[in-house]
Amino acid sequence: MKKRVGIEALAVAVPRRYVDIEDLARARGVDPAKFTAGLGAKEMAVNDPGEDSVSLAATAAARLIQQQGVDTSKLGMLVVGTETGVDHSKPIASHVHGLLKLPRAMRTFDSQHACYGGTAGLMAAAEWIASGAAAGRSALVVCTDIARYGLKTAGEPTQGGGAVALLVSETPDLLALDVGLNGVSTADVYDFWRPVGRREALVDGHYSITCYLDAMAGAYRGWRERALEQGLVRWDSKLPSEQLARILYHVPFCKMARKAHAQVRLCDLEDSSNGPVTPEARDESAKSQASYDAQVAKSLGLNARVGNVYTASLYLALAGQLHAEGAALANQRIGLLSYGSGSCAEFFSGIVGEKAAERMARADLDTVLAKRERVSVEEYERLMNLPYDAPEAIAPEPGTFRLAEIHEFRRKYAGA
Numbered sequence: 001m002k003k004r005v006g007i008e009a010l011a012v013a014v015p016r017r018y019v020d021i022e023d024l025a026r027a028r029g030v031d032p033a034k035f036t037a038g039l040g041a042k043e044m045a046v047n048d049p050g051e052d053s054v055s056l057a058a059t060a061a062a063r064l065i066q067q068q069g070v071d072t073s074k075l076g077m078l079v080v081g082t083e084t085g086v087d088h089s090k091p092i093a094s095h096v097h098g099l100l101k102l103p104r105a106m107r108t109f110d111s112q113h114a115c116y117g118g119t120a121g122l123m124a125a126a127e128w129i130a131s132g133a134a135a136g137r138s139a140l141v142v143c144t145d146i147a148r149y150g151l152k153t154a155g156e157p158t159q160g161g162g163a164v165a166l167l168v169s170e171t172p173d174l175l176a177l178d179v180g181l182n183g184v185s186t187a188d189v190y191d192f193w194r195p196v197g198r199r200e201a202l203v204d205g206h207y208s209i210t211c212y213l214d215a216m217a218g219a220y221r222g223w224r225e226r227a228l229e230q231g232l233v234r235w236d237s238k239l240p241s242e243q244l245a246r247i248l249y250h251v252p253f254c255k256m257a258r259k260a261h262a263q264v265r266l267c268d269l270e271d272s273s274n275g276p277v278t279p280e281a282r283d284e285s286a287k288s289q290a291s292y293d294a295q296v297a298k299s300l301g302l303n304a305r306v307g308n309v310y311t312a313s314l315y316l317a318l319a320g321q322l323h324a325e326g327a328a329l330a331n332q333r334i335g336l337l338s339y340g341s342g343s344c345a346e347f348f349s350g351i352v353g354e355k356a357a358e359r360m361a362r363a364d365l366d367t368v369l370a371k372r373e374r375v376s377v378e379e380y381e382r383l384m385n386l387p388y389d390a391p392e393a394i395a396p397e398p399g400t401f402r403l404a405e406i407h408e409f410r411r412k413y414a415g416a
């Protein structure tokens with residue numbers, strides 16, 4: 001029998017502060033509806049320099065181990081997917097490994113490809129396990145990022161930050177992956193990038209949306225071809241994409257998931273032999289509100305309150321989806337679309353596990369979000385202007401890590 005491989009459990013870490021998106025709109029002299037209805041945002045996570053990509057990753061991983069009772073002696077791989085590296089050489093994975101006192105006999109590395117790095121790590125881990133090379137061991141995949149465009153930029157309302165830690169194993173209680181069914185699409189584009197030495201990303205905003213949609217069309221069609229071959233979906237009265245119980249997308253801002261879903265439907269409608277015939281009718285059907293409500297809307301609860309988390313954003317959508325509907329989705333197939341600028345898109349699928357709701361209850365996401373403090377726009381701006389290497393002296397909350405200081409280019413962490 002083919003090995004079952006996938007995500008056994010997850011945990012989420014977010015910065016301790018957030019700004020209300022309507023407060024930000026008013027401070028920028030923008031109609032709040034542009035940020036709420038136009039971008040789909042509600043709140044935006046705000047980190048201070050003590051909450052860097054390492055401390056968020058270590059906090060999420062420590063939480064996963066504690067909440068789910070993970071036996072760390074069974075871990076054989078730790079991958080950190082991130083766009084927010086802290087060193088050109090020493091990986092975040094090595095910091096996390098040390099802070100969590102994980103076993104020496106582990107493969108550890110960072111995976112960088114803009115927002116796609118976490119998915120690259122997940123696939124490396126899943127295929128390592130599926131190949132048999134893991135010999136029964138599990139993997140930790142941590143997606144961690146701080147999305148930062150800068151004050152008063154067009155990207156400002158789409159910032160955010162946080163980390164999602166995934167336990168990948170042969171006991172996929174959350175999601176058993178359809179290993180090998182993945183569709184991928186790569187293109188050499190400059191849509192979003194962050195040159196060495198810069199804290200803020202550069203982005204060609206509207207072009208980046210086009211690049212995302214273009215890449216995802218290729219990735220989705222690749223997945224669909226294999227899924228049709230294996231009889232997992234069919235051309236019949238329901239479109240192939242409608243045969244997935246839910247579809248989760250990379251969410252740089254919530255409205256993007258709506259655009260992405262319309263694009264997936266458009267691929268099906270264009271390729272179907274019995275769909276609407278005129279381009280206008282196809283466009284209208286692609287934008288179906290009913291389909292969006294049924295297949296996508298419920299996945300966005302956390303993304304709307306945290307903002308973009310680059311590598312972690314798809315997995316925050318997975319967390320939100322299973323938090324909202326884990327029990328109802330048991331044994332159903334869902335689709336997932338990862339996009340990293342630069343670019344690489346990957347569409348993959350999996351079956352939600354029967355224990356998904358139980359596992360998600362242990363992740364205690366309501367408490368994770370409820371503990372945050374709402375700050376004013378003035379305080380958000382003060383935090384944004386702090387130098388990255390001078391963290392405020394704040395005692396870490398129990399169970400969390402913070403950057404304490406950077407001395408002679410060596411980072412020191414406190415907590416947990």
Ligand code: CAA
Binds near residue numbers: 033034035157191256
């Ligand atoms: N009421 C309601 N809606 C309004 C409105 C109002 N008063 N005013 C504007 N809107 C709507 C607009 O119609 C638009 O909606 P549609 O896209 O559906 O037409 C939406 O609000 C946004 O308006 P604009 O396009 O005018 O906004 P903008 O030009 O200021 O910037 C942005 C939007 C390009 C997304 C910008 O925030 C940005 O650059 N963000 C960062 C880049 C990004 O997230 N790219 C996504 C793809 S790349 C990727 O996914 C990788 C990654 O993570 C970065």
